[in-house]
Amino acid sequence: MNAPPNIDPATSSESDVVRWLTNDTRDERFLDNIFGEMCIRLQQAGIPVKRASLHVMIHHPQWLGGRIMWADGMREAQLTRVDYDVRERSEYIDSPGNEIHEGAAEVRENLERDPSLGRKHAVYDEMRAKGLTNYVAWPLYHTLGKRHIVTFATGRPGGFDDAHIASLSKLLPALALVSEIRVKNRLARTLLETYVGSHASELILAGATRCGSGTTVHAAIMICDLRDFTRISDNWPRDNVIDLLNGYFDAMSEPIVRHGGEILKFIGDGMLAIIPLSEPKACANLLHAVAEARQAMVALNEKNSETGRASLNYGIGVHVGDVMYGNIGSRTRLDFTVIGPAVNMASRLEALTKQLNRTVLLSRAFADAVGGEFDLERVGEYPVRGFNDPIELFAYHG
Secondary structure (H helix, E strand, O other): OOOOOOOOOOOOOHHHHHHHHHHOOOOOOOHHHHHHHHHHHHHHOOOOOOEEEEEEEOOOOOOOEEEEEEEOOOOOOEEEEEOHHHHHOHHHHOOHHHHHHOOOOOEEEEOOOOHHHOOOOHHHHHHHHOOOOEEEEEEEEOHHHOEEEEEEEEOOOOOOOHHHHHHHHHHHHHHHHHHHHHHHHHHHHHHHHHHHOHHHHHHHHOOOOOOOOEEEEEEEEEEEEEEOHHHHHHHOOHHHHHHHHHHHHHHHHHHHHHOOOEEEEEEOOEEEEEEEOOOOOHHHHHHHHHHHHHHHHHHHHHHHHHOOOOOOEEEEEEEEEEEEEEEEEOOOOEEEEEEOHHHHHHHHHHHHHHHOOOOEEEEHHHHHHHOOOOOEEEEEEEOOOOOOOOEEEEEEOO
């Protein structure tokens, strides 16, 4: 939102805000922008809102949801992520939000009265210090009883009057509809990003859902696999094995994503990733990511050693070439991935790392693509299963 909405306060009312929510927000993708403009429109309609917040649950892998906060004078609302452990914190346990989540239909507090007469929520002291006089919170109901929270506060002497409260409550059904659409859009995007990656999720959301649809992509390809994982999984408790795997995948995948790559698949204890050559210096970026991943694995193994857990060994195969990138599978169950001889080559190189006692093996094609920018060890020419001619291999120790 670049500027306050142009509204005539003399003719504006809460019904105009409801009408705007219902009819005029369809082209706005982001809920925080809608919420911030709604608060400004409420002010211009004569409802003395000075602070408002909207709390929604998204169920992202790393965070539970988000808090959208708006205060008087702000052109745009502020969006803050909320961690999963928030409900274990004292500031949440002792909060109006917890009362709403436990079933309260309304939480209202007169902030002008003696604090000892009201609820002992820390957030009330914060609002009093900012000159706020009255606070109200309501559950915001989405489909099938899912509850989120919306709050409003004012600095008006005497607080909100009954007409103000009635006007605000009339907004709730429209705000619920508008927010549910955005929350579910965000949830769909989050789920796709989580399970197929950011680039593939964009293609799927754009309509690439037909079996066999795809495109040819020239890409740097990396396949990584753990060594002796069967032995580890047979001899360690299940929860320890899961923690080991998650630590390993974090160490490997985060540098790839940071350098513009896409994690396409976790296969047991293996990982497939690409960086399209449309990315500037894709091959160099992949090797930088490999170097950072190896450093992260050193740190992880030191931590595992301190806690008595197994150290993890791994092999990485790297190649560059054309891959088919798209939907593969049955008519009712699809996988968005890459296939082709170049992927097979990266897989074969990863398998050779154990035989040749190297952690990272590169094909000649990949070595040529990065030129002399990296210190590579020529290992020699070796037969590669599924390919007619021996392949010249290079090791990377960075």
